[in-house]
Amino acid sequence: MPQTHHRTNAAPPCSVVAMAEDLTKVYGEGESRVVALAGVSARFLEGEFTAIMGPSGSGKSTFMHCLAGLDTPTSGTARIADTDLGPLDDARLTRLRRxxxxxxxxxxxxxxxxxxxxxxxxxxxxxxxxxDPEWLRHLVETMGIADRLDHRPAQLSGGQQQRVACARALASRPAVVFADEPTGNLDSRSGAEVLSLLRSSARDLGQTIVMVTHDPVAAAYADRALFLADGRIVHEMPEPTAAGVLDLMKRFDGRTPTP
Structure with missing residues (x-):
């Protein structure tokens, strides 16, 4: 189990790369009405690796989807850098995501x-x-897949496929990378390799990473962990450890954390 994986000598991040302000998301009406997000606000900084955690149904995936422009919030604001996603039509949203x-x-x-x-x-x-050919070469060498570039997915292991997916996410030098349970289908060794790559992308390349996960070990690779319950952020843990995250998760009653 990892101990700590946080940046040591990296320069402190400065600019806000993604931001949510009072996001709400409501599905259905009447008796079938479900409040997935109930006023979520958060900022994600340049070079910062954040884990989003919470019980099933807490709103963590909905939060990420709204922040990434994959879903539309009922109210509130989601921004990528200084761009408000709300007024964008489908074509402009697609272009922004690309x-x-x-x-x-x-x-x-x-x-x-x-x-x-x-x-x-x-x-x-x-x-x-x-x-950028230099950037691409650096990425595939960092990911350890330089000798697998002519292979198709079926010829690659799960860990190699996820490293290809990480390289794809980083190739265009995006403002932010959203990772949705990126190690969920991997064994522990492959999962650790992918998490190390995401961590080094933030620490060494200045990439902003936002990762939804249910795994305390995965969260320990992040610089901070945000915990959601009932569609709200109920706790923030800087420099999370697997033991600390697990202890907090044990105090969830499925809705809110006990003191």
Missing amino acids: ERVGFVFQAFNLLPTLTALENITLPSALAGRSP
Whole structure:
């Protein structure tokens, strides 16, 4: 189990890369009405790795989806840098996600007919750009997949596929990378490799990472952990440890943490 993985000599982050202000999300009406978010506010800084945690149904995935422009909040504001996502139409939202946001999903989401390299460069190709060759070379070497670029997903292990997915998320140098349970389908060794890559992306490359996870060990790689319950942020833990996160999670009664 990891002890601590937090930045040591990195310069303190300065600019706000993503922000939520009083986000609410309500599904349905009447007796079927469900409040998924009940006024969530948070800031995510340059070079900061944040874990979003909470019981099932706490709103953590909804929060990430609204912040990333994948879902529309009922009220409140989500921003990427200085851009308010609310007024954007579908075309402008799609363009913003391609240019400013990276995604890493639990299921990898690689296209099976494309090679690793083609998967990595696909978002840039869809945006009509070519990735910086020096940056791309640095990424694949950092990810340890330089000798796997001509392989298709079926020829790669789960850990290698997720490293390709991480490289794809970082290739366009997005403002922020959202990771939704990125180690959920991996064994412990592969999961540790991916988490180390995300951590080093924040610490060494200045990348902002926002990761939804239920795993205390995964949260221990982050610089801080935000805990949601009943659609609200109920606790923030700087420099989380697996033991500290697990202890707090044990005090959840499924809705709110006990003192």
